[in-house]
Amino acid sequence: MPELPEVETVRRGLQPAMEGRRITQMRVNRPDLRFPFPARFAARLTGARIDSLERRAKYLVARLSTGEALIMHLGMTGRFLIETPEALVAPGAFHREPGAGAIHDHVIFSLEGDARVTYNDVRRFGYMDLVPLDGLAECRHFKGLGLEPLGNTLSGAMIAKLFAGKFAPLKAALLDQRLIAGLGNIYVCEALFRARLHPEAPAGSIATKTGRPRASAHRLAETIRDVLTEAVAAGGSTLRDFAHTDGTLGYFQHAFRVYDREGKPCVTSGCGGTVTRIVQSGRSTFYCPLCQKR
DNA sequence: CGGTGCACCTGTATGC
DNA sequence: TGCATACAGGTGCACC
Numbered sequence: 001m002p003e004l005p006e007v008e009t010v011r012r013g014l015q016p017a018m019e020g021r022r023i024t025q026m027r028v029n030r031p032d033l034r035f036p037f038p039a040r041f042a043a044r045l046t047g048a049r050i051d052s053l054e055r056r057a058k059y060l061v062a063r064l065s066t067g068e069a070l071i072m073h074l075g076m077t078g079r080f081l082i083e084t085p086e087a088l089v090a091p092g093a094f095h096r097e098p099g100a101g102a103i104h105d106h107v108i109f110s111l112e113g114d115a116r117v118t119y120n121d122v123r124r125f126g127y128m129d130l131v132p133l134d135g136l137a138e139c140r141h142f143k144g145l146g147l148e149p150l151g152n153t154l155s156g157a158m159i160a161k162l163f164a165g166k167f168a169p170l171k172a173a174l175l176d177q178r179l180i181a182g183l184g185n186i187y188v189c190e191a192l193f194r195a196r197l198h199p200e201a202p203a204g205s206i207a208t209k210t211g212r213p214r215a216s217a218h219r220l221a222e223t224i225r226d227v228l229t230e231a232v233a234a235g236g237s238t239l240r241d242f243a244h245t246d247g248t249l250g251y252f253q254h255a256f257r258v259y260d261r262e263g264k265p266c267v268t269s270g271c272g273g274t275v276t277r278i279v280q281s282g283r284s285t286f287y288c289p290l291c292q293k294r
Numbered sequence: 295c296g297g298t299g300c301a302c303c304t305g306t307a308t309g310c
Numbered sequence: 311t312g313c314a315t316a317c318a319g320g321t322g323c324a325c326c
C-alpha cells in the first residue's frame with residue numbers, strides 16, 4: 001500500500017500508538033523480509049523509546065532514545081495492524097477479525113500502555129533497518145533520495161533542471177526516486193493526466209535546451225503537488241489487496257481519473273477519448289491519448 | 295553513464 | 311474443477 005499518501009496515512013495512524021512510548025517486547029517471526037533484519041534487531045529495539053515517527057518519501061522513520069532510527073519500507077503489500085486499549089482500529093491501519101489468519105505477520109511490537117503494532121506483509125518486499133541517528137540523511141537508504149514532493153523545493157524550475165537532457169520517458173523519470181522521492185505508479189499516472197502530458201514523452205521535453213522550464217514543467221509541478229495533497233487528505237488509496245479492510249484506509253481510489261480505468265471514457269469534458277493502458281518498463285501506464293500530448 | 299528488464303514473493307483474477 | 315497465465319501500490323541489480 002505504499003506510495004507517499006498511503007505511507008503518510010499509515011504514519012498518522014501509527015503515531016498515537018507509538019510516539020512517546022517505549023517498546024516493551026519484540027517478536028520477529030523470520031530472519032528477513034526483502035533483506036535480512038540487522039544484527040540483534042529485536043534486542044536493539046527492546047526497551048527503546050520512540051521519540052517521534054516521521055516520514056521521508058515512502059519510508060517511515062522512528063527516532064529512538066537509543067541513538068538509532070528504525071527505518072521501515074512497506075514494499076508493495078506491507079501494512080500495520082494497530083491494537084491499543086483506546087481503539088482497536090486506527091486510521092491507516094487494517095482491520096482483522098480476532099482469530100483470523102496471521103500467517104504474514106512478521107514483526108510484532110509490544111508497547112507501553114498495552115499497545116500492539118503488527119507488521120504484516122504478504123509479498124515481503126518491505127524491509128526494516130536500524131541506522132545511527134546522526135547522519136541519518138547519509139545512510140544508505142536516504143543518500144541519493146530525491147526531493148520531497150510536498151516539501152517547498154518542488155517547482156517547475158526544479159523539475160526542469162532535474163529532467164533536462166533526459167531521454168527516458170516522463171513516466172520513468174517520475175518513478176525514479178533519485179529525482180523526486182515518493183511517487184509511485186498510481187500518482188505518476190494521475191499527475192501526468194492532470195498536466196496533460198504524454199507518459200512516453202522524453203523527460204527532457206519539459207525543459208528548454210538550457211534547462212529552463214517550459215509551461216509543461218510548471219503544470220507538472222502543480223499537478224504532482226495537487227494529486228498528492230488531495231490523496232493525503234483522503235487518507236490515501238485502498239486497492240484490491242485491501243478490499244477486506246474496514247474502510248479506514250482511505251478513499252482516494254474513487255478519485256482516480258485514469259489509473260485502473262482502461263477502456264473507460266476520459267473524464268475531461270468534451271474530450272471523448274478513451275483511457276488506454278500501455279506497458280512501460282514492465283508496469284501499467286494509464287492515460288488518455290487525446291488529452292495527453294507529447 | 296543512461297536506460298531497460300528482470301528478479302524478488304504471494305495471492306487473485308481470468309481464460310481455456 | 312483444474313491448470314496456466316497475467317498482473318499487482320516497489321526497487322535493487324545485471325546488463326546493453
